[in-house]
Amino acid sequence: MQQRNERRDAAEHRQLILQTASQLFVTHGVESVSMHQIAKSAGIGQGTLYRRYSSKADLCTELLQDSFRRFTEELDSYLMTAAHLPVQERLLELMSRWIDLSVEKLQWFHVIKAPTFCSVDEVKYYNIPPCLYLKAVLERLLQEAVDSAEIRPLNAEFTAFNIVTGINPEAFIHLIQERNYSGDQIKKHFLDHYRRTLFAGD
């Protein structure tokens, strides 16, 4: 008895949902589209929708995958060829690219981080693949910097976590809405900050 694969109709629905949701999100904005509306537009039932994606946050996480895959590929490639550059430069490049991605996909990231409905035991943001990846790479580079004495000793893991919590979509939204920052200004401030606190550069 072989393992039952996903049924063909189910796979088609999965694609249909992603396509429909993506279109609706782009047209009306992620916030304004309800799960009911997605199901209706796709011509399927609520149950079918929720069977695939248990929340809008789930859907957004999935829709981010494409951009994210490109991000990791390009970054891995960069890190490969830039291995000889100072760790400091590579770290700042990583942050720079991450901030670009975050600002570009701000609505998606925000819905993932602060879902419409959320309860205490669902702080899933730090466990989505993009964040895990960011943290892992940060930690690796930080550890390398510590080992090569390019920065003073620190707890690479905790520092990586702290950077992930510091560079987050809600902070960006706050800076954009309350301070009228542009994406570039946000990036500049964060990079400056970490240049100064991590590397003591000026």
Add this chain to the structure above:
Amino acid sequence: MQQRNERRDAAEHRQLILQTASQLFVTHGVESVSMHQIAKSAGIGQGTLYRRYSSKADLCTELLQDSFRRFTEELDSYLMTAAHLPVQERLLELMSRWIDLSVEKLQWFHVIKAPTFCSVDEVKYYNIPPCLYLKAVLERLLQEAVDSAEIRPLNAEFTAFNIVTGINPEAFIHLIQERNYSGDQIKKHFLDHYRRTLFAGD
């Protein structure tokens, strides 16, 4: 025509709501109590409840006021008498106390930061009095440290903001749930981190 004060019955209801909500929150946990239930327990209508507090986050913000008032009084008093101590020590003391408060009132802070229902243009967390206060005091101390050359130059305002985003209830919840950290371990890690990145101490 004099300014109309809040009607007596309204003021009584306000107290009644706070008292009822507080009791229900303590008994059943903030998460498990619905606004409907609060209204019903208090013997008032939904409309009356929402007229006072437009969301559970609002209610929690109000309920935090008491603890927070005590916090600021004690802190201001400390800062007054500790003005001669190194800024570094005062900064770490501030963070230490803030983390204690946050851990103690974690559920409240979390509901304020990540309300049950939330939309993009409502990242209110950074604007509640406790956070504004924390940020202001951080900024003042950081600036003092910079001016007296106790730390290397940095953007006091942005650094203060970054610390507020780094020391936040969701990060605590993550560390508690995924890493099984205790409140004391959380505090230790954060203080270590900032000791190292801000002050280069060991």
Add this chain to the structure above:
DNA sequence: CTATTAAGCGGACAATTGTCCGCTTAGATT
């Protein structure tokens, strides 16, 4: 080709949050 069965389907339902609006009433005015 037929039978079997588990995965899939979908809309009705429950639970929440938050709004609305006609009725009531506290309290200032005269």
Add this chain to the structure above:
DNA sequence: AATCTAAGCGGACAATTGTCCGCTTAATAG
């Protein structure tokens, strides 16, 4: 004391999210 009016009241309603369960069907086994 009588009047007036804006603030207050409260429950019905709308909008969402998320669950449930009897019916359907794709895919495998014989």
